[in-house]
Each structure stands twice: as C-alpha cells, then as structure tokens.
Amino acid sequence: MYRFLLSGRWLGWLALVCALSAICVMLGSWQMDRRDAIREDIGNVVNNYDADPVPFEEAAGLFDSYDPSREWTPVEMTGVYDTQNQRIVRNRPLSGRAGYEVVVPLKLSDGTAVVINRGWLPIGNDEAGRPDTVPAAPSGEVTVVARIKPAEPALDRGAPEGQLASIDLARYQDEVGYELVQGAYGLMATEDPAPAEVPEAAPKPSVDEGPHLSYAMQWYAFGFMLFVGLGYAARQEALNLRYADEDEYEDEDDDEMIAAHPAPSERRRPRRQRGSTQENEEDALLDAQGY
Structure with a gap:
C-alpha cells in the first residue's frame, strides 16, 4: 500500500524534509551553545562578583x-x-x-x-x-x-x-x-579615598540565562513535526489510493451484476401467444366481409 513512497516525487519530499529538519537541529544546537556560554558567564558572576x-x-x-x-x-x-x-x-x-x-x-x-x-x-x-x-x-x-x-x-x-x-x-x-x-x-x-564625584558604576551583570533553552526546544520540535507532517501526508495518500481501488472494484462488480441480471425494462418482451383471442376473431370476421 505504501509502494508509492519509492516514487521520485515522494523521495524528493523526503529529501526536503530531511534537509529542513537538519537546519532545525543546527539552529537548536546553536541556541543550546549560546545557553551554555551564558550559563558559564552566570557561573562566573555568581562565584566571583x-x-x-x-x-x-x-x-x-x-x-x-x-x-x-x-x-x-x-x-x-x-x-x-x-x-x-x-x-x-x-x-x-x-x-x-x-x-x-x-x-x-x-x-x-x-x-x-x-x-x-x-x-x-x-x-x-x-x-x-x-x-x-x-x-x-x-x-x-x-x-x-x-x-x-x-x-x-x-x-x-x-x-x-x-x-x-x-x-x-x-x-x-x-x-x-x-x-x-x-x-x-x-x-x-x-x-x-573616595572622591566627591565619580562616574556612574556599571550594574551587576544579570544572572538570567534568557529564552535560549525554550528556543532550542522549539527548533527541535519543528524538525520533528516535519516528519510527522510527512507521515500524515503519506497516510492520506495511501487511504486515497485504497479508496480509489475499492471504487474501481465496486464498478466492475456492478457491471457484472447488470450483465447477469438485466433490468426488467431491458429484458426481451415475450411474444404474444398465438390462439383464438377475441381480437383475432374480430379481424377474421372483418376480412370475410370485405372490410
């Protein structure tokens, strides 16, 4: 049922999804690297400041x-x-x-x-x-x-x-x-000694690591959802092909049934039985009188 996945079109879709997912993983890893660097800086602030x-x-x-x-x-x-x-x-x-x-x-x-x-x-x-x-x-x-x-x-x-x-x-x-x-x-x-006037002191660095972990998880999720979307599309394609085959089989069965059991309107009308019906007697009488 899934032999269509070996077609050029579906292999192309698979290659595209793999490439986009790889990009998502790279972006997620980049965010994780940034988070690691910030966490290292935060550690220095906490330990040394x-x-x-x-x-x-x-x-x-x-x-x-x-x-x-x-x-x-x-x-x-x-x-x-x-x-x-x-x-x-x-x-x-x-x-x-x-x-x-x-x-x-x-x-x-x-x-x-x-x-x-x-x-x-x-x-x-x-x-x-x-x-x-x-x-x-x-x-x-x-x-x-x-x-x-x-x-x-x-x-x-x-x-x-x-x-x-x-x-x-x-x-x-x-x-x-x-x-x-x-x-x-x-x-x-x-x-x-402290002078009466000094430049403004720099504030203590922030210890907030920012949204990098959240961004990384989002990029990883995007990469995973691409494969989920491809799988869903493949499932729909398989169902469509299955329904198309079932419709074709039903059409063939209907044709065979009609051929074996024609409708009453299509059946041959039986011949009128020969015999001395009232209509035949009237026709014969008219013929004898010369009408």
Whole structure:
C-alpha cells in the first residue's frame, strides 16, 4: 500500500524534509551553545562578583594572562593614577543610554601599570562627541578594588584625540608610551579615598540565562513535526489510493451484476401467444366481409 513512497516525487519530499529538519537541529544546537556560554558567564558572576577582594600580589598573573573562569574577581591594589593619560572610551551604552567610559592607568609601587575603568558618563550637551564633565580621579596614593575584565579587541575605526574606540590595551600602551599589563583591565568597584564625584558604576551583570533553552526546544520540535507532517501526508495518500481501488472494484462488480441480471425494462418482451383471442376473431370476421 505504501509502494508509492519509492516514487521520485515522494523521495524528493523526503529529501526536503530531511534537509529542513537538519537546519532545525543546527539552529537548536546553536541556541543550546549560546545557553551554555551564558550559563558559564552566570557561573562566573555568581562565584566571583561578590567574593572577598584578592591582593594584587596573588592576582597579578590574571592581569598578564586572562583566565575566563576568574572574570569579575575583585582585586585590591594600591598605587597612583596617571591622570595625564586618562582616556574616554566611545560608544559605551548603559541601560539603553549612549555614553562613554573613563579609563586611566594605575601605577603600582612595583612599577606595574594596570588600566582601571572608573565608570560610565552620559553624552554631553555642550560639545558633540564628548561628555560635559569628567570627574577627576583621586590624586596621590589610592587603594582601588577593581574586578577583572578581559582586554577588548581593536576596532577598525578611529577616535578623536583623548579618546579610544575600545579598551584595546595594546593601542592604549602605544599612546601612553610605557608598558601596561595586556591580559586584562580592572572595572572599578571602590576607591579609597573616595572622591566627591565619580562616574556612574556599571550594574551587576544579570544572572538570567534568557529564552535560549525554550528556543532550542522549539527548533527541535519543528524538525520533528516535519516528519510527522510527512507521515500524515503519506497516510492520506495511501487511504486515497485504497479508496480509489475499492471504487474501481465496486464498478466492475456492478457491471457484472447488470450483465447477469438485466433490468426488467431491458429484458426481451415475450411474444404474444398465438390462439383464438377475441381480437383475432374480430379481424377474421372483418376480412370475410370485405372490410
């Protein structure tokens, strides 16, 4: 009953369904990969963000060579800000608002220079492309607690003087003229002594993994439903063929029945019996009288 599935048309439908299902599986797997990456980031936030600060002496290697599992780890360091080489980083949105971030090197007593991101500033109204004011960093020795963040890649776009397109530590090092640690920078949490005015602090990262699991299940379901739909169509085709065969057999049986048992209207009328009926007698009498 299902021999029609070997026809070219149905094999073509099967190939199309297989291709579409494979795409659905790929999209579902992509969503699962995104979920795994987000869950890893969430794990780093949960494990590291509110941990006790680690002295720089113990975490120095994390700035030289970034370790993704230690992202957001608070590190305590003491030094002096190089305010002459402070920079503004462009195109840094925060909570749907466009703005900038302020970065400045912190020179430690051992000669190491760590870049500190002091926070966010909104777009200014006085001059296009610049914030209205930049809160000054504390002068003299300052103790900073900053969370580890990875260096950002270079962007293929320029920036006005005193600004950076991204926190590209190699480019920043070229501008300041001395060595900066290249693996990571610090996102400021606290400063001591604390200045009267500081840039806006970045909010704690969200620990919501988003709808990626739901999207992945939907893509897998779509891939499965394609085969269900193909099976349903094949079942309907088989039923249609079966009904067509039954109708053909019924037509043949009807023809044979009609041939064997014709309808009364089609049967041969019996011949009128010969004999001396009243009509024959009247005809004979008329003939004899010459009518």
